[in-house]
Amino acid sequence: MSAPVLEAVDVTKHFPVRGLLKRGAGRVVHAVDNVSLKLYAGRITALVGESGSGKSTLARLLAQLYPVTSGEIRLHGQPVRATSGKAFRDHVSKVQLILQDPFASFNPVASIASTLKRAVSIHHADKRGDAQLAVIDDLLTQTNLVPPRQFTEKFPHELSGGQLQRVSIARALAASPEVFLADEPVSSLDVSIRLGILNLLRRLTEEREVAMLYVTHDIASARYFATDTAVMYAGEIVETGPSETVTQQAAHPYTKLLISSAPDPSRVDTERIRDIGQPPSLITPPSGCRFHPRCPFALDRCKQETPPTFELADGHTTRCWLYADKPEPAASERPDAS
Numbered sequence: 001m002s003a004p005v006l007e008a009v010d011v012t013k014h015f016p017v018r019g020l021l022k023r024g025a026g027r028v029v030h031a032v033d034n035v036s037l038k039l040y041a042g043r044i045t046a047l048v049g050e051s052g053s054g055k056s057t058l059a060r061l062l063a064q065l066y067p068v069t070s071g072e073i074r075l076h077g078q079p080v081r082a083t084s085g086k087a088f089r090d091h092v093s094k095v096q097l098i099l100q101d102p103f104a105s106f107n108p109v110a111s112i113a114s115t116l117k118r119a120v121s122i123h124h125a126d127k128r129g130d131a132q133l134a135v136i137d138d139l140l141t142q143t144n145l146v147p148p149r150q151f152t153e154k155f156p157h158e159l160s161g162g163q164l165q166r167v168s169i170a171r172a173l174a175a176s177p178e179v180f181l182a183d184e185p186v187s188s189l190d191v192s193i194r195l196g197i198l199n200l201l202r203r204l205t206e207e208r209e210v211a212m213l214y215v216t217h218d219i220a221s222a223r224y225f226a227t228d229t230a231v232m233y234a235g236e237i238v239e240t241g242p243s244e245t246v247t248q249q250a251a252h253p254y255t256k257l258l259i260s261s262a263p264d265p266s267r268v269d270t271e272r273i274r275d276i277g278q279p280p281s282l283i284t285p286p287s288g289c290r291f292h293p294r295c296p297f298a299l300d301r302c303k304q305e306t307p308p309t310f311e312l313a314d315g316h317t318t319r320c321w322l323y324a325d326k327p328e329p330a331a332s333e334r335p336d337a338s
């Protein structure tokens, strides 16, 4: 595989806890802890996890919307610290974020033409008049909004969610980016039109050799849509690998839980996991493996020791003590367990 286009290297993001009570002082939300992730040209990487697991924060760190607390974001191997000014604008021209709710990301009183003109005048500064309109027509055509002039004079409220998400993809394309960070790009849309948007994103990724991060809570869609999948739990990545392997031969009990709670009819049946709890507080995350309070297979060491990354096969990794060479017996299986 070639070198990654964009990567997070051992990245941590803590948000201070704000509140009226003094006991909040100095405490932080561990939104992302020591996460590494690589995005490659022409490949889609799904980042999957429950609400609050830190997926959007990681996408925003890659987009340079926040500074990291520690670790590094690298573009073509070079560290980037570009959360403001020209450096940020340069980063945005290469790395484009597509958000979940297209209605929230458009000015409701600006026509589609004027929104796209703004993007085109930033990223194609040499184009004016008809040349600028030709770029807009081309962007709309590439996102299957045809004939383009049927859409340019419309306002956001006159389009469906799916059409508007296509316009936001067209706006992102204006920058000719190397990376798309698509944060739940279809979850606010009607189920019947989700596939069309995902197929469009996949076609653009392949045709333009763009690297794509696909943030989702839907692990079944990751199998269908993404080349690689990373599973995130409570601010940490717990499993990575080719999507087919992660979804068909899931290793981490949390991944198995996600699969059990979102059945995919075409999936080879894997072990079902019963959910026995809730995601933990990220202000005081559990010691050891953060999943241990919910894990039916938890060993004693899971409560105290943070699992390292175990390499399984073919780029498949997991952070779970069950995959250590000589695991301890589960607490419930020990002869001294009462």
Ligand SMILES: Nc1ncnc2c1ncn2[C@@H]1O[C@H](COP(=O)(O)OP(=O)(O)OP(=O)(O)O)[C@@H](O)[C@H]1O
Pocket: 015, 016, 029, 030, 031, 049, 050, 051, 052, 053, 054, 055, 056, 057, 058, 217, 282
């Ligand atoms: N700006 C912020 N200030 C304080 N806490 C934040 C901030 N942004 C996110 N968090 C917290 O960080 C944690 C991770 O949130 P994040 O939005 O990244 O998760 P997520 O997996 O994307 O969830 P969702 O799918 O609901 O968007 C949550 O506990 C959230 O409340």
